[in-house]
Amino acid sequence: MAQAGRRPGQTETREEILEAARRRFAEQGYDGATVRGIAADAGVNAALLHHFFGTKQRLFAASMNLPVDPGEMVPRILEGPEDEIGERLVRAFLGLWQAEEGRAPFLAMIRSATTNEQVATMMRQFLERAVLARVAEARGVPKVRVAGIAAQMVGFALLRYVIGLPPLVAASEDEVVAMLAPVAQYYLTDGVHRPDTPRG
Amino acid sequence: MAQAGRRPGQTETREEILEAARRRFAEQGYDGATVRGIAADAGVNAALLHHFFGTKQRLFAASMNLPVDPGEMVPRILEGPEDEIGERLVRAFLGLWQAEEGRAPFLAMIRSATTNEQVATMMRQFLERAVLARVAEARGVPKVRVAGIAAQMVGFALLRYVIGLPPLVAASEDEVVAMLAPVAQYYLTDGVHRPDTPRG
Numbered sequence: 001m002a003q004a005g006r007r008p009g010q011t012e013t014r015e016e017i018l019e020a021a022r023r024r025f026a027e028q029g030y031d032g033a034t035v036r037g038i039a040a041d042a043g044v045n046a047a048l049l050h051h052f053f054g055t056k057q058r059l060f061a062a063s064m065n066l067p068v069d070p071g072e073m074v075p076r077i078l079e080g081p082e083d084e085i086g087e088r089l090v091r092a093f094l095g096l097w098q099a100e101e102g103r104a105p106f107l108a109m110i111r112s113a114t115t116n117e118q119v120a121t122m123m124r125q126f127l128e129r130a131v132l133a134r135v136a137e138a139r140g141v142p143k144v145r146v147a148g149i150a151a152q153m154v155g156f157a158l159l160r161y162v163i164g165l166p167p168l169v170a171a172s173e174d175e176v177v178a179m180l181a182p183v184a185q186y187y188l189t190d191g192v193h194r195p196d197t198p199r200g
Numbered sequence: 201m202a203q204a205g206r207r208p209g210q211t212e213t214r215e216e217i218l219e220a221a222r223r224r225f226a227e228q229g230y231d232g233a234t235v236r237g238i239a240a241d242a243g244v245n246a247a248l249l250h251h252f253f254g255t256k257q258r259l260f261a262a263s264m265n266l267p268v269d270p271g272e273m274v275p276r277i278l279e280g281p282e283d284e285i286g287e288r289l290v291r292a293f294l295g296l297w298q299a300e301e302g303r304a305p306f307l308a309m310i311r312s313a314t315t316n317e318q319v320a321t322m323m324r325q326f327l328e329r330a331v332l333a334r335v336a337e338a339r340g341v342p343k344v345r346v347a348g349i350a351a352q353m354v355g356f357a358l359l360r361y362v363i364g365l366p367p368l369v370a371a372s373e374d375e376v377v378a379m380l381a382p383v384a385q386y387y388l389t390d391g392v393h394r395p396d397t398p399r400g
Contacts, residue, residue, distance in 0.1 A: 111314040114307070114362050124363045132367065144367035147359060148379050151368070155355020159347060162314050163324045167332065167344035168351070179348050183383050 014052055017042040021063035026118050030060060030125035057130050065105040067096060071130035078138050086185030090177050093153050098173075103161055110158065135188075145187045152183050216242040217249055221263035226318050230260060230325035257330050265305040267296060271330035278338050286385030290377050293353050298373075303361055310358065335388075345387045352383050 020041035024033035035056050039049040053059040061069035073096075077088045097103045112119040127150065128143075136143040156176075160168040171179070220241035224233035235256050239249040253259040261269035273296075277288045297303045312319040327350065328343075336343040356376075360368040371379070 107314070110358075114311040114314055114358075120363050124365055127359075127363070128366060132365070142367070144371050144375070144379065147365050147367045148356075148383075150365070151355035151359050152352045152383070153355065154358060155351035155353065156348075158310075158314075158354060158358065159351045163320050163327070165324055165332075165347050165350070166328060167342070167347045171344050175344070179344065182386065183348075183352070186382065186386075 013042070013044060013048070017044060017049055017052060017059075018063045021059050025060060025063060025122050029118075029121045030056075030129065035059065057126075060126055060130075064109060067099075067102040067105070069130070070096075071134065074131065074134050074138070078135070082189070083185070085188055086181035086183070087177055089149065089184045089188075090153075090180045091173075093157075094173055094176060097157055097161060103157070106157070107162065110154070110162075139188050141188060149184050149187045152180065152187075156180065213242070213244060213248070214252055217244060217252060217259075218263045221259050225260060225263060225322050229318075229321045230256075230329065235259065257326075260326055260330075264309060267299075267302040267305070269330070270296075271334065274331065274334050274338070278335070282389070283385070285388055286381035286383070287377055289349065289384045289388075290353075290380045291373075293357075294373055294376060297357055297361060303357070306357070307362065310354070310362075339388050341388060349384050349387045352380065352387075356380065 017038065020038045021033070024038050024041065027033075028037075033056075035049060036046050038059070039046045042049070049059070053062055057071050058069050061071075073092050077085065077092055080088060095102075097106065109119065109123055113123045114120075131150065132143045132146045135141075135146045139146075156168065159165045168176075217238065220238045221233070224238050224241065227233075228237075233256075235249060236246050238259070239246045242249070249259070253262055257271045258269050261271075273292050277285065277292050280288060295302075297306065309319065309323060313323045314320075331350065332343045332346045335341075335346045339346075356368065359365045368376075
């Protein structure tokens with residue numbers, strides 16, 4: 001839809017940039033690849049690339065066909081009532097996965113990561129920079145706790161959408177939220193809503 | 201090591217049974233494959249198969265090279281002090297994944313499941329019959345909550361051992377237990393250690 005008014009040349013340039021980005025991210029990882037290098041490979045200047053895609057993070061999301069830059073969701077989740085942060089996170093995540101066209105690229109990335117070390121590296125670096133570091137800093141919790149939520153959500157997606165575990169497939173959105181939101185809340189509000197732990 | 205005293209004929213028979221099992225489980229799923237059919241494919245009688253492998257569940261674990269039948273771990277986790285059940289579960293899980301030779305077959309299964317519908321079906325049925333149904337019944341909690349723990353643990357394994365997310369890789373066993381055990385405890389002791397949920 002957004003492409004309707006574009007001249008063919010622009011569409012091609014855009015595709016060439018995305019193609020160059022995919023190659024660089026795969027070869028050099030998310031950290032190693034530079035916007036300048038990607039622009040050079042695509043034969044455009046960095047200003048034009050910036051005009052199309054903004055930050056490296058958004059370029060990465062676009063090159064992986066992600067329906068949204070996960071890093072851009074972070075501020076929206078963190079804003080709002082403190083005691084509903086877990087629920088906002090789970091609903092945002094479900095929103096991404098609910099639609100077939102939304103989840104296909106995520107599934108493709110998980111799939112490739114399990115068989116391809118380059119993709120695993122790329123995914124690791126992006127997840128750490130764009131998501132963990134940001135949430136941890138904004139909330140003042142250790143990165144390992146944000147990684148705990150990521151593990152819960154990725155595992156949920158794997159068991160629901162790849163393995164198709166019946167109790168998870170059958171659960172409504174509200175049931176999923178009722179189940180996962182307290183876990184996300186626990187990780188993000190260290191010590192506040194935390195249940196008693198066996199190790200004290 | 202266990203093979204040292206075996207006669208070659210026995211080792212071959214054992215391998216033929218495992219090969220037949222892998223084929224049947226892949227083609228017919230965990231539920232569809234029968235011990236009798238597997239025995240017939242391997243050209244042995246069901247009694248001999250039972251002598252080597254016991255139950256279908258143990259045969260499945262052996263054919264997938266799992267270091268242990270996950271279903272057999274269940275009673276060991278459920279036994280013991282109520283308020284340490286989450287910790288026992290997390291420690292048992294980590295025990296399986298800690299050693300390279302232990303986690304390789306699990307990783308292989310996750311990998312295949314993401315690219316192969318037959319493997320996904322097999323894994324789904326085994327997980328539901330051998331793990332979810334049992335834990336849910338023993339604890340009197342809905343299967344969906346046991347699936348919640350499975351999601352947390354599988355996601356953790358994926359992010360730590362496949363993606364190699366630094367905060368998870370760096371965490372000691374005790375740190376992992378301190379983080380994950382309350383989540384497992386929450387799922388298994390519905391309403392007891394549960395933190396307040398945003399939805400009341």
